[in-house]
Amino acid sequence: MGSERTDGTARWETTYDSELPSVDLAEAAVLAIAQSAGFDEDELHKIGIALREAMVNAVVHGNKYHSQKKVFLSAWYDEGALQIVIRDEGGGFDLSAIPDPLAEENLLRESGRGILLMQAFMDEFQVRRLSAGTEVTMVKHLAPL
Amino acid sequence: MSMKLNTRQVGDVTVIDAAGRITLGEGTSTLRDAIREIVSGGQKKVLLNLGEVNYIDSSGIGELVSAFTSVTNQGGQLKLLNLNKRIQDLLQITKLYTVFEAHDDEATAIRSFA
Numbered sequence: 001m002g003s004e005r006t007d008g009t010a011r012w013e014t015t016y017d018s019e020l021p022s023v024d025l026a027e028a029a030v031l032a033i034a035q036s037a038g039f040d041e042d043e044l045h046k047i048g049i050a051l052r053e054a055m056v057n058a059v060v061h062g063n064k065y066h067s068q069k070k071v072f073l074s075a076w077y078d079e080g081a082l083q084i085v086i087r088d089e090g091g092g093f094d095l096s097a098i099p100d101p102l103a104e105e106n107l108l109r110e111s112g113r114g115i116l117l118m119q120a121f122m123d124e125f126q127v128r129r130l131s132a133g134t135e136v137t138m139v140k141h142l143a144p145l
Numbered sequence: 146m147s148m149k150l151n152t153r154q155v156g157d158v159t160v161i162d163a164a165g166r167i168t169l170g171e172g173t174s175t176l177r178d179a180i181r182e183i184v185s186g187g188q189k190k191v192l193l194n195l196g197e198v199n200y201i202d203s204s205g206i207g208e209l210v211s212a213f214t215s216v217t218n219q220g221g222q223l224k225l226l227n228l229n230k231r232i233q234d235l236l237q238i239t240k241l242y243t244v245f246e247a248h249d250d251e252a253t254a255i256r257s258f259a
Contacts, residue, residue: 020170045200045231052202056169102240108214110207113239117203120238 011076016055018063018071018088023055030075030084037077038142046121047082047140053114054086054136062090062134080142081123087135095127148172148198150179158190158255159183160226164197167205176205180212189221190258194251196227206239213244222246226254 012029016022030051034044055071063069069089076083099106101113119125124139148165161179166172183191193212195201201209209225216223225247228236236242248254 023169042231049200049202052168056202056204060169107240107244108210110211111203113203113206116239117235 011074013072013074016059016071016073018059018065018067018069020056020059022059022071023052026055026071026073026086027051029073030082033075033077034082034140037082039082039140043140043143047084050118050121050125050138050140051084051086053118054084054138057114057136058086058088058090058134061093062088064090077142082140082142084138084140085135086138087130087133089133092129092134094129148175150175152179152183155192155251155255158192158258159188160192160194160251160255162194162197166200167198167208168200168202169204173204173208176208176212180215184215184219184221187219189216189219191216191221191223192226192251192254192258193223194226195232196229198232199229201232201235206235206241210241210244222258224248224254224257226251 012033014026014029016026027048031044031048034047039047058071059065063071072087074085095115098115099109099112101109101116106112118136118138122138123141124137126137128135128137148163148167148171151162153160153162163176167176213223225245227249228247236245246257248257
């Protein structure tokens, strides 16, 4: 699991094992931050899906369930925006090599839609390839009242 | 909430009532097992009721596609019933609304298989 650290900006930092229950734990932690920040039900649903997709990519495709490899999650709310950073220790991937899930010939593929959903549900989405692993950064702005 | 499935027969149409979350893991494997059983039993008309499904991730979407392909490859048809706004949005974003036939009334859906 890892440890929780909370400072003045309510920043959440946790290290997760590369297993599917980590996805649920991460979702619950980030949704708690988003909920207290004031995101509504629909936005929480979108944040939850985007977070799950990023965590599944890190656990399944990045770390490939490797028991020695971890997933690092940071999440915080600051100045009207929820920021989420997820990093794995896998071999990395080439974003441009992922087949377009909206192309006619790919519509019946069983996988490959996770990044599409993250991009659709979050306001900002960025993937950075590291020397050892991949880092995904996502931002969701709280709509003004 | 994990995923729950109940299968019933309406005439020659097999209706699967799904409830909960269709996400990677238990949710997707439960649906996969149910479809496999239906296909191996020779059922060709399948109506998947998602009225009580509140959450689907990309793996769940992949499982819906897999179910569609399995049934279609056996010469059958798989249609969807009672899509809530969130699932409609997902099918819109993924362009799968062009693949799945969806209904919001069970009797109409059943008749459409004839």
